[in-house]
Amino acid sequence: MTMETKEIQKLLDFIANSGLDEVIIETSELKVKVKRNSTVQTVAVGVPAPQAVAAPVVQSVAAAPAVRKETPAEEAPAEKADSKIVTIKSPMIGTFYRASSPESPLFVNVGDEIKPGKVVCVIEAMKLFNEIESELSGKIVKVLVENATPVEFDQPLFQVELA
Template sequence: METKDIQKLIDFISQSGLDEVNIETSELKLAIKRYSNAAPVAIQAQPTYVAPAPVATTAPAPAPQVASTPVAAAPVAEASNLITIKSPMIGTFYRSAGPDKPNFVDIGDDVSTGKVVCIIEAMKLFNEIESEISGKIVKVLVENATPVEFDQPLFLVEPN
């Protein structure tokens, strides 16, 4: 297959609705993939989180937003007696053992050392995360079935 033939094939695929084409002959193996518009949008969504910070620091108009940030910091100061249960691994956070099962813990529940508070799925293994402290669950910081990072806060606990 000549280079111009490959270019014609690429042009044809770009005009068609196909996202992926695989051609294999005895002389050639060719795989062409077109990325959908969803991928760049997802990539742009991450920098969007970064963009507001520089805008807030450089533009005088967002000064009220900066003023609202200390207001958000005030509850953290009030919550200084709270202890955080953090994720010991990267994975997917689940509040219950299954969709039809009750949550391990809810806001207001008392937990003791060794009580399972959630499950984190990592590489098809479901790891039960146990509380290392006794107290009352004050806040759940992660949505069910969402990815979590290592050392990411999961729960706020008011110790007994």
């Protein structure tokens, strides 16, 4: 599959208008990765929020994962007042999923240690499943959103105690 200049420009225009920070398209013959700088907002201690990563684009329409039954907004024991708690916020509007499919284990649970690059959730926007990766090290202390619910841009998703 060879991409012409017009097709590349259309792809770049689509990404620029989509609000996504990073898109990866991969086929057996071609791999395209586009990443742009974005402003990230954080709470409390100035650690960057996660960036979006788009799943590969496919020609057929993918079905959204089914709703997973779980306890609403799982919580850890009360946090220490002097601890460094940071909020991971949604980088986009979409549907929040805690796992890649209903049969898969959750990406993170309360009490899990995370490091930069660790996928913490998926946000589905316009049939693209965007993996949201952590940009910080710490421990998940609270999940603020229920699985399979809509989220807004900059909506708090997780609270993390910094390592």
